[in-house]
Amino acid sequence: MRVLLALVIAGLTTGATPLPARAQQGVTDAEILLGGSNSFSGPLAFTGEQATRFGVDLYFKAVNDGGGIHGRKVRTVYYDDGYKPQEAVANTRKLLEQDGVFAIIAPQGTPPVVATLEYLEENRVPLLFPFQGSPITRGRKWVFSGMTLYDRQSRMMIDYLVGARKFGKFATLYQDDEYGKSFLTALEKDLGRHGLKLVATESVKRGVTDVSAQMAKLQAARPDVLFLVLTPGPGAQALRERQKIGWSEVVMVSSGPLTDERYLALAGDASEGVEGLSLWPDPLTSDRPGVKRYRDDLKTYLPKNEPNRYSLSGYFAAMLFTEGATRAGRRLTREGLVVALEGIRGFESGILPPVTIGPDHETQRQGFWVRVERGRFKQLTDWLRAE
Numbered sequence: 001m002r003v004l005l006a007l008v009i010a011g012l013t014t015g016a017t018p019l020p021a022r023a024q025q026g027v028t029d030a031e032i033l034l035g036g037s038n039s040f041s042g043p044l045a046f047t048g049e050q051a052t053r054f055g056v057d058l059y060f061k062a063v064n065d066g067g068g069i070h071g072r073k074v075r076t077v078y079y080d081d082g083y084k085p086q087e088a089v090a091n092t093r094k095l096l097e098q099d100g101v102f103a104i105i106a107p108q109g110t111p112p113v114v115a116t117l118e119y120l121e122e123n124r125v126p127l128l129f130p131f132q133g134s135p136i137t138r139g140r141k142w143v144f145s146g147m148t149l150y151d152r153q154s155r156m157m158i159d160y161l162v163g164a165r166k167f168g169k170f171a172t173l174y175q176d177d178e179y180g181k182s183f184l185t186a187l188e189k190d191l192g193r194h195g196l197k198l199v200a201t202e203s204v205k206r207g208v209t210d211v212s213a214q215m216a217k218l219q220a221a222r223p224d225v226l227f228l229v230l231t232p233g234p235g236a237q238a239l240r241e242r243q244k245i246g247w248s249e250v251v252m253v254s255s256g257p258l259t260d261e262r263y264l265a266l267a268g269d270a271s272e273g274v275e276g277l278s279l280w281p282d283p284l285t286s287d288r289p290g291v292k293r294y295r296d297d298l299k300t301y302l303p304k305n306e307p308n309r310y311s312l313s314g315y316f317a318a319m320l321f322t323e324g325a326t327r328a329g330r331r332l333t334r335e336g337l338v339v340a341l342e343g344i345r346g347f348e349s350g351i352l353p354p355v356t357i358g359p360d361h362e363t364q365r366q367g368f369w370v371r372v373e374r375g376r377f378k379q380l381t382d383w384l385r386a387e
Helices: 002-013 045-065 085-099 110-122 150-164 178-193 212-221 232-244 261-271 289-301 309-328 334-342
Strands: 031-038 073-080 103-105 170-175 198-204 225-229 251-254 275-278 366-373 376-379
Touching: 031 045, 031 085, 045 073, 045 289, 045 309, 073 085, 073 309, 085 110, 103 309, 110 178, 150 178, 150 275, 150 366, 170 178, 170 212, 170 232, 178 198, 178 225, 198 212, 212 232, 225 232, 232 251, 232 261, 261 366, 275 376, 289 309, 309 334
Parallel strands: 031 073, 031 103, 170 198, 170 225, 225 251, 251 275
Antiparallel strands: 275 366, 366 376
């Protein structure tokens, strides 16, 4: 034993070839393993399925067929959390401790994502491009946002509606959790900059769809604009209720991930005229080169899947990961990926305006105003920004 120890010490002190550094978890010579907890059941099941298996995985299919990232193929593993924070935590622990993933990519929903933050940060695991916008994720070393954060969205919406549209009375129907409260706080702050206050607020518990009582109270306050900060089920019910009670004079504004034709279509013709801030170009009609490539890849790999904003968001997330991992080099580490992503300046995705990330780790800072006309969003403005 003493002889062996002496030999080891001699090797360390005489310039012998050092042992190779321990490989980063989730990275082998042949593969990079990524994972995520997402909604494959529950109120956001369509979003979760599209963002991951039809968005993230779509882009990686093309990357892998092209030789991978520095010769490594990308593989993903996902688990269903049903939009439940406790399930998201359990799934995330499983991904890290049992599956051994390198990073978490494109999880969904403010409550589930926020519930996993502390665990991932303690373990120094990158949380990449979550489909949620709580400002609580801003500026954290191991987190890179996946959409324009809610306070930026709020600023753009309020400045547009108060400035360009000259509205003065606002109310909101919001989900009573981290998602809804993040938006509520931002809306109150941004109205305050214009010397205004919300004239009414009503909340909805997560999972509840009957909003008739709340809509009656909101109508009594007579706002010009009503923000819907909801998931699709109660959002559709709010639009149907508005139609039922004949409340035609109020401008309904969908917020965050609710601004999507498929979800608003749950309300049928009651969705006509709904406005909102869209974060993504029209996946069916945009002639931006990255969106065209997305449609071409869909035809190649997933021809039965209809283009939509959610799969486009996942496609963009995988594109950003690929760019960061490529810049990080062959010796891929979590720390190296973070540094590489922070260094992105003016990246041309062909989907969004040029992307600059930097130390705040925000990947998007813009959106444009839309209105539902005959079941599709009509773009009403150029890209808006909030700094």
